Amino acid sequence: MTNPLFIYDTTLRDGAQREGLSLSLDDKLRIARQLDSLGIPFIEGGWPGANPKDVQFFWKLQEEPLVNSEVVAFCSTRRPNSKAAEDDHLKAILSAGTRWITLFGKSWDLHVTEGLQTTSRENLAMIEDTILFFRSHGRRVIYDAEHWFDGYKKNPDYALQTLKTAAKAGAEWLVFCDTNGGTLPHEITQIVRDVIQATKDLETPFPLQFGIHTHNDSGTAIGNAIAAVLEGVKMVQGTINGYGERCGNANLCTLIPNLQLKLDYDCIGDEQIKKLTEVSRFVSEVANLAPDDHAPFVGLSAFSHKGGIHVSAVQRNPLTYEHIPPETIGNQRRIVVSDQAGLSNVLAKARTFGIDLDRNNPTSRKILQELKDLENQGYQFEAAEASFDLLMREALGTRKTFFTLKGFQVHCDKSSDETCHALATVKVTVKGQDILEAAEGNGPVSALDAALRKALMNFYPMIAEFQLRDYKVRILDGGSGTSAKTRVLVESSNGQQRWTTVGVSTNIIDASYQAVVEGLEYGLLLKQQETPVSVVTVI
Numbered sequence: 150m151t152n153p154l155f156i157y158d159t160t161l162r163d164g165a166q167r168e169g170l171s172l173s174l175d176d177k178l179r180i181a182r183q184l185d186s187l188g189i190p191f192i193e194g195g196w197p198g199a200n201p202k203d204v205q206f207f208w209k210l211q212e213e214p215l216v217n218s219e220v221v222a223f224c225s226t227r228r229p230n231s232k233a234a235e236d237d238h239l240k241a242i243l244s245a246g247t248r249w250i251t252l253f254g255k256s257w258d259l260h261v262t263e264g265l266q267t268t269s270r271e272n273l274a275m276i277e278d279t280i281l282f283f284r285s286h287g288r289r290v291i292y293d294a295e296h297w298f299d300g301y302k303k304n305p306d307y308a309l310q311t312l313k314t315a316a317k318a319g320a321e322w323l324v325f326c327d328t329n330g331g332t333l334p335h336e337i338t339q340i341v342r343d344v345i346q347a348t349k350d351l352e353t354p355f356p357l358q359f360g361i362h363t364h365n366d367s368g369t370a371i372g373n374a375i376a377a378v379l380e381g382v383k384m385v386q387g388t389i390n391g392y393g394e395r396c397g398n399a400n401l402c403t404l405i406p407n408l409q410l411k412l413d414y415d416c417i418g419d420e421q422i423k424k425l426t427e428v429s430r431f432v433s434e435v436a437n438l439a440p441d442d443h444a445p446f447v448g449l450s451a452f453s454h455k456g457g458i459h460v461s462a463v464q465r466n467p468l469t470y471e472h473i474p475p476e477t478i479g480n481q482r483r484i485v486v487s488d489q490a491g492l493s494n495v496l497a498k499a500r501t502f503g504i505d506l507d508r509n510n511p512t513s514r515k516i517l518q519e520l521k522d523l524e525n526q527g528y529q530f531e532a533a534e535a536s537f538d539l540l541m542r543e544a545l546g547t548r549k550t551f552f553t554l555k556g557f558q559v560h561c562d563k564s565s566d567e568t569c570h571a572l573a574t575v576k577v578t579v580k581g582q583d584i585l586e587a588a589e590g591n592g593p594v595s596a597l598d599a600a601l602r603k604a605l606m607n608f609y610p611m612i613a614e615f616q617l618r619d620y621k622v623r624i625l626d627g628g629s630g631t632s633a634k635t636r637v638l639v640e641s642s643n644g645q646q647r648w649t650t651v652g653v654s655t656n657i658i659d660a661s662y663q664a665v666v667e668g669l670e671y672g673l674l675l676k677q678q679e680t681p682v683s684v685v686t687v688i
């Protein structure tokens with residue numbers, strides 16, 4: 150490593166302080182193993198003693214240790230007017246069995262007097278005593294200087310005393326924390342520069358190393374961390390997907406590529422950085438939070454091209470509209486079709502569907518025109534690529550007819566016990582036979598879906614595997630009241646793949662019907678397809 154930078158992940162501790170995020174013991178262990186495989190040097194696992202789950206987490210890792218990463222226990226300094234050696238909270242930290250402990254202490258005198266309700270002198274004693282206690286038990290200490298920047302701005306002399314106390318007591322890393330997230334990058338630059346200068350001649354048991362821990366309350370967590378790195382800090386703390394207290398922490402999925410690919414620091418291996426997108430999505434899945442499609446580097450849309458001008462150019466040379474090759478961090482380029490499209494979008498999309506289409510084929514323009522006309526009527530194909538694939542096949546005369554719809558009826562009634570019942574009847578022609586089927590459902594769409602499946606099941610038994618996974622409705626021109634147009638997006642699945650179809654009508658049942666029918670048709674088409682097409686998401 151020529152330019153090492155130590156990444157410190159706190160997803161399992163500060164990340165878990167995000168409102169709405171709750172990780173079970175098993176979730177924490179699964180995430181830790183992913184971070185380990187990513188080669189993150191330090192993983193903060195939690196605060197042993199704060200809750201039973203965090204205690205068990207460390208015990209489990211003692212049984213099956215991580216391979217690449219150091220797991221770190223987190224805690225505060227001892228309580229005021231006590232002894233570290235007699236503090237049960239600190240004993241619980243030792244029992245976690247980690248080599249490294251991260252200890253946070255107060256840098257801001259306001260927190261000492263108001264938060265801890267103690268004296269400035271006692272706070273220094275708490276920092277020193279706790280670090281000496283851990284060192285006497287052979288532990289290595291990272292010192293998180295909580296509220297560093299706010300404390301330094303208000304009372305630089307006292308803030309420096311706290312930091313020097315930690316360094317002299319034997320903390321190996323001093324981490325500047327922007328705990329309230331209110332600091333801006335130019336302030337970080339100046340303060341980090343001044344403090345490194347002010348401590349350069351300090352006599353300490355270990356050579357001093359500095360770190361940075363930023364929060365995103367001002368939207369500058371990434372810029373702040375980079376500013377500190379450019380001033381010489383060698384540890385960067387953050388979380389996967391930027392999860393964390395309030396507005397979150399510095400997002401490691403953004404920081405790592407910036408530091409490694411643009412600033413040439415060695416953070417994780419070149420092969421491991423290719424797993425970043427996968428790890429980001431894995432963590433959001435385990436955390437049960439929808440992934441941010443527009444997240445830099447790892448978001449689904451981070452390398453999606455929608456405007457026709459962009460698509461045309463990016464196909465000639467990706468550098469025209471991409472800041473890095475998406476594969477570097479395991480993401481991929483996507484071409485989106487919409488009313489912003491040009492012929493380039495249509496041709497690129499055709500290729501991903503396995504359809505042979507070129508610029509000189511007059512059908513290409515016809516498809517583009519139809520796309521724009523339908524989008525003008527309210528269809529949205531960027532979210533419903535399966536319907537766009539069917540539209541192309543229709544235009545080219547290659548759309549296969551699995552069944553022909555003759556019509557449907559839906560009855561809904563609400564009984565005196567307040568429950569709603571729906572009954573749907575469908576008429577279809579399949580392989581030359583006319584079929585009439587009826588089914589009930591808890592609503593008109595589920596009744597229609599059930600009746601259609603019943604009608605088709607004998608001819609296409611694979612329909613039993615298909616599921617309607619998601620159903621989204623949007624009113625397009627709300628000002629028109631009950632005659633407004635409705636767009637329905639239906640996501641279907643066959644257990645291995647997912648695809649989305651769209652329907653638009655002034656009647657919500659008709660719009661749903663179009664989307665459900667195309668969903669079934671596309672599922673049947675996929676079963677016939679020899680090679681998988683990229684319109685579907687592999688589950």
Ligand SMILES: CC(=O)SCCNC(=O)CCNC(=O)[C@H](O)C(C)(C)COP(=O)(O)OP(=O)(O)OC[C@H]1O[C@@H](n2cnc3c(N)ncnc32)[C@H](O)[C@@H]1OP(=O)(O)O
Nearest residue numbers: 196198199200225226227228229253254255264265295328
């Ligand atoms: C900047 C950060 O993110 S720090 C991490 C914050 N994370 C968390 O708080 C999550 C885990 N915390 C917990 O489970 C609990 O708060 C515990 C177990 C730590 C403490 O619980 P309790 O004993 O019930 O105390 P409570 O949460 O009400 O208050 C915090 C106490 O810690 C004290 N404290 C705060 N910071 C420090 C510090 N650096 N050193 C010593 N004590 C501290 C406070 O003064 C307060 O003490 P008091 O109880 O004597 O008033």
Ligand SMILES: CC(=O)C(=O)O
Nearest residue numbers: 253293295296326328
């Ligand atoms: C330690 C920590 O999480 C903070 O100061 O934000």
